[in-house]
Amino acid sequence: AVTAAVAKASSGAVEHLRIARVRNLADFLAAAKDAGCWCYGADGSSTTMYDQPDYAGGVVLVLGSEESGLRPRVAQSCDVLIALPQRGRIQSLNASAAAAVLMYGILQRRSNA
Numbered sequence: 507a508v509t510a511a512v513a514k515a516s517s518g519a520v521e522h523l524r525i526a527r528v529r530n531l532a533d534f535l536a537a538a539k540d541a542g543c544w545c546y547g548a549d550g551s552s553t554t555m556y557d558q559p560d561y562a563g564g565v566v567l568v569l570g571s572e573e574s575g576l577r578p579r580v581a582q583s584c585d586v587l588i589a590l591p592q593r594g595r596i597q598s599l600n601a602s603a604a605a606a607v608l609m610y611g612i613l614q615r616r617s618n619a
Contacts, residue, residue, distance in 0.1 A: 531568070535583040538566045540542050547584035548608060550598050556588040569608075572601050610617045 508527070513520050528534040535545045543564035548556075562618065568584060572574035581587060588597065590607055 511534035516616050529604045531577075532579045532583045533565065535568070535580070538564070539585065544586070547581050547587045548604055549576055549581060549587040550589050550592065552589040554586055556608055556611045557591055557615060559586055559588065559615070561615045565612060567605070567608055567612065569601050569605055572598070583591070 507518050507527060508516075526534065538545060541564065542551075543566050544559075544561070545566045545568060546559065546568065547568045568576065570578060570580070575581075576584075576587075588608070590604060592598065596605070
């Protein structure tokens with residue numbers, strides 16, 4: 507379950523998305539992989555761009571904190587680390603903007619597969 511503030515900020519999107527709140531993210535990722543999901547972690551230093559994987563099957567998208575990114579154990583638990591291309595002086599997007607772009611990109615890749 508999410509908080510009322512999150513539900514309001516999402517403009518109702520939480521009613522249509524499967525959202526998990528877990529105590530230990532690395533353990534959750536291991537369980538998700540055991541269930542057949544692929545885990546993709548957003549990491550600006552990755553050489554794999556977000557539009558390269560096909561995202562077939564179950565997908566878990568993991569974003570780290572805006573300040574420090576993914577924790578090392580979480581990054582190691584992901585199957586693939588993906589990056590968004592950045593131009594100019596901008597080194598990263600805030601987490602909500604990155605999540606929106608990545609989810610749209612995943613939807614596009616899955617629709618075109």
